[in-house]
Amino acid sequence: MQAIWTLGSKGVAEHPPLVEDAEVDVAIVGAGITGLTAALPLAEAGLKVMVLEAGTVGGGATGGSTGNLYATLASGQAPLRHKWGDEVAAEVVRARTGAVDHVEALVQRFSIDCQFRRQPAYRLVTEERQHAGHDLNEELDALVSAGLDVEMVEESGLPFDSWGIRIAHQAQFNPLRYVEGLADALLGEGVLILQHSPVREIDADKGRLRTDTGSISAKHIIQATHTPKGISLVQAGMPVSREYAVSARLRSGDYPEGIFWVLDPFHSLRSYRHGDDHYLMVIGEKHPLGHHQVEAYRNLRDYLDARFDVESFAQQWSAQQYTSPDGLPYIGRMHGHDNLCMATGFAADGLVWGTLAGMIIADQVLERDNPWEARFGARRITPGKSARQYVKENVSVTKHMVKDYLGTEKLESVECIGPGQGRVATVDGEKLAIHRTEAGELKVLSAVCPHMKCIVHWNPSEASWDCPCHGSRFDTDGEVIEGPAYHSLAKCGGRD
Numbered sequence: 001m002q003a004i005w006t007l008g009s010k011g012v013a014e015h016p017p018l019v020e021d022a023e024v025d026v027a028i029v030g031a032g033i034t035g036l037t038a039a040l041p042l043a044e045a046g047l048k049v050m051v052l053e054a055g056t057v058g059g060g061a062t063g064g065s066t067g068n069l070y071a072t073l074a075s076g077q078a079p080l081r082h083k084w085g086d087e088v089a090a091e092v093v094r095a096r097t098g099a100v101d102h103v104e105a106l107v108q109r110f111s112i113d114c115q116f117r118r119q120p121a122y123r124l125v126t127e128e129r130q131h132a133g134h135d136l137n138e139e140l141d142a143l144v145s146a147g148l149d150v151e152m153v154e155e156s157g158l159p160f161d162s163w164g165i166r167i168a169h170q171a172q173f174n175p176l177r178y179v180e181g182l183a184d185a186l187l188g189e190g191v192l193i194l195q196h197s198p199v200r201e202i203d204a205d206k207g208r209l210r211t212d213t214g215s216i217s218a219k220h221i222i223q224a225t226h227t228p229k230g231i232s233l234v235q236a237g238m239p240v241s242r243e244y245a246v247s248a249r250l251r252s253g254d255y256p257e258g259i260f261w262v263l264d265p266f267h268s269l270r271s272y273r274h275g276d277d278h279y280l281m282v283i284g285e286k287h288p289l290g291h292h293q294v295e296a297y298r299n300l301r302d303y304l305d306a307r308f309d310v311e312s313f314a315q316q317w318s319a320q321q322y323t324s325p326d327g328l329p330y331i332g333r334m335h336g337h338d339n340l341c342m343a344t345g346f347a348a349d350g351l352v353w354g355t356l357a358g359m360i361i362a363d364q365v366l367e368r369d370n371p372w373e374a375r376f377g378a379r380r381i382t383p384g385k386s387a388r389q390y391v392k393e394n395v396s397v398t399k400h401m402v403k404d405y406l407g408t409e410k411l412e413s414v415e416c417i418g419p420g421q422g423r424v425a426t427v428d429g430e431k432l433a434i435h436r437t438e439a440g441e442l443k444v445l446s447a448v449c450p451h452m453k454c455i456v457h458w459n460p461s462e463a464s465w466d467c468p469c470h471g472s473r474f475d476t477d478g479e480v481i482e483g484p485a486y487h488s489l490a491k492c493g494g495r496d
């Protein structure tokens with residue numbers, strides 16, 4: 001399943017994989033918006049920078065995002081203000097505004113052809129939702145208090161009754177084309193970008209990383225991997241969820257312009273043009289990882305069909321989100337290691353947080369002051385604002401462990417697993433993840449996640465094995481797609 005952003009994707013120049021050990025000043029793991037934003041100032045400062053990407057540039061969370069850039073949070077400014085107070089809520093808006101401006105400046109500087117344009121964002125209620133008690137006035141007040149240019153509007157430009165708040169001067173772009181443009185600029189700066197080079201081990205004590213083909217010594221290591229690889233304290237309190245997207249062509253050619261958050265319940269809408277083709281996309285149906293909704297894509301198609309004159313549907317894709325327990329991202333030096341940085345906890349707002357993270361981390365490595373370093377620091381402890389979610393998340397992980405270890409069904413016969421299906425079952429006391437391909441081949445893997453031993457679940461929408469505990473995902477061959485696991489699911493043999 002390919003995101004709409006791959007239309008017209010140019011990719012970036014391929015480098016051969018590492019064939020001998022290397023020594024660099026900075027090794028960045030992950031070539032998404034965080035890693036590449038950080039790489040630029042580091043290379044410009046004369047440091048030797050290497051970016052190691054498990055897949056392709058922008059092929060992870062960045063390329064699965066909405067392409068929306070905004071100063072507030074998709075979950076609302078009022079909840080943020082309620083949790084953190086006026087001062088911090090306004091700081092978040094200032095920091096994120098600076099990050100959006102940074103993206104715009106880089107687009108202009110490198111002439112990146114990514115359709116960056118300033119657009120309003122709308123937070124809307126509909127006829128169905130008007131008595132549901134959503135307090136737009138509270139949200140408006142919080143946005144004004146944070147210094148944003150907002151107004152109440154009776155009409156949004158959508159072809160159904162909806163009204164709410166218009167936030168001026170936000171932005172949209174094609175996130176994949178943007179990071180591909182950044183990567184091109186970095187190659188010109190002498191940065192080495194190695195694609196298809198998953199990192200299998202990070203030893204921060206020794207300042208060393210290992211891939212399948214070589215080992216890298218680095219003075220600084222940046223984990224720009226959406227969630228840190230390996231075992232980290234922050235994973236204990238961060239729920240992981242997936243959200244889905246569907247795009248469509250409309251008969252009327254009447255595509256709404258802007259970022260639309262429709263609270264009925266939450267759906268995000270926006271349009272995108274590729275050449276002469278125009279598309280409308282809807283994002284929604286979010287659910288915790290491992291609690292699969294086979295109907296997610298169909299529900300989104302029904303949503304568009306009910307509200308727009310859909311001619312045909314085009315792409316569909318999904319993306320992962322990690323939400324921090326206190327609602328702010330973790331950015332910067334990790335516990336115990338001054339040479340190891342990370343960025344995570346972006347929730348649904350990752351493009352702007354990722355840009356900000358790249359800026360903050362580059363400043364840390366270069367020992368430059370950054371106004372936001374302390375606010376979003378990865379070592380912060382905020383029990384008053386995060387204890388409840390920590391407890392909830394740890395109970396959830398424990399529940400998964402107990403339920404999945406004790407409750408996995410015994411499999412009488414593999415014949416009951418049809419083409420395209422997957423099932424976790426106990427066979428001879430072993431937890432197995434069994435998938436039958438459309439061609440009938442049986443693929444059998446260990447169902448035990450190599451990260452911290454939870455049991456993976458079959459995800460029928462994506463045909464992947466997903467771990468509900470901390471977000472590791474594996475393809476049907478067991479290879480890591482994303483998440484904290486370094487290693488693939490163990491193979492247990494198979495038969496035709």
Ligand code: FES
Nearest residue numbers: 449451452467470
């Ligand atoms: Fe942590 Fe699977 S991702 S146990």
